[in-house]
Amino acid sequence: MASEVTGKISRDHIVYNDLGNPEIHAEEVKTVYDLVERAGELFGEKVFLRYERNEVVYEKSYRVFADTARIFAAWARDKKEELGHPVRVSLVGQKGYTYLAVLFGITGASGVSIPLDVQLSNAVMASTVNRADTDVVFYDWEYGSQISYLKENCPGVKEFICLQQMKKEASAREILDKYEGVSF
Numbered sequence: 001m002a003s004e005v006t007g008k009i010s011r012d013h014i015v016y017n018d019l020g021n022p023e024i025h026a027e028e029v030k031t032v033y034d035l036v037e038r039a040g041e042l043f044g045e046k047v048f049l050r051y052e053r054n055e056v057v058y059e060k061s062y063r064v065f066a067d068t069a070r071i072f073a074a075w076a077r078d079k080k081e082e083l084g085h086p087v088r089v090s091l092v093g094q095k096g097y098t099y100l101a102v103l104f105g106i107t108g109a110s111g112v113s114i115p116l117d118v119q120l121s122n123a124v125m126a127s128t129v130n131r132a133d134t135d136v137v138f139y140d141w142e143y144g145s146q147i148s149y150l151k152e153n154c155p156g157v158k159e160f161i162c163l164q165q166m167k168k169e170a171s172a173r174e175i176l177d178k179y180e181g182v183s184f
Contacts, residue, residue, distance in 0.1 A: 033073070033108030040066025049097055060097055068098075071179040072105025072172075080109065083135060083158075087111040090129050090157075092118060092147065093140025098163045098172050102138050109184070122149040129154045138163055138172065 015023050022042040029035045039048070043062035050059050060068075079087035089106045091113060093099050106113045114132050116125055122145075129137065129150055136159045139147045147160060165173040 031107070033069070033104055036066050036069050036104045036108070049100075051097060065097070065101060068101040068176070069105040069108060070184045071176055071182070072102050073108040074179045074182045074184040075175045076106045076109035076111040077184065079135070080111065088114065088133055088135045090114040090116055090132060090134040090137045091139075092116050092125070092137060092143050092150075093163055094118070094142075096140075096163070099138070099140070102163070102172065118143055118146070122146055122153075126150055126153040130156060135159070136161060140164070141166055141169075 015025065017023050024035065024038050024042060029038055040063045045061045045063060047059045048062040048065045050057060052058070076087050076089075086109070087106065089102065089111060091099060091103060095115075103113045103115065112132075114128075114134065116128060118140075120128070125146060126149060130153075134154065134157050137147070137150060137154075137157055138161050141162055141164050150157065151160060159170060161170045161172060161175070163172050165171045
């Protein structure tokens, strides 16, 4: 049964496919962040992502992922107030759970996310970060030598934040703890 779509679709309006699974339609979302939010609502506790660390398999649901992206969006909103402009974030690392949550959360708060190719030379990466007027670099600890180079050659970067929790380094975990339960 077809229905005409006008205006914003209510959160209660769920369309199911022939297999009984909820669907997200283009009319329901305007941004990638909207897609993350809508997926969190529709798919809830279904597994969004599985990953292995130290021979242990972890699962994150759509709802948990949307909540995590929302935390980074709240952080980016506060950064915007602090900086006087939408935050510009460069990401250096593998595309893991926290990486994706930062990527989508920043854009959800009208910030700019700049994923960097880890195979770039240090000089090209630094040039890219500088030309992008990056405010904050989120990085995977595995790329420490590249980050050391960026710290020395990217004077406009105000913060370097590790995606993993590390001693003596600012980490994404600190943002997650500080903004847990904060609405965006």
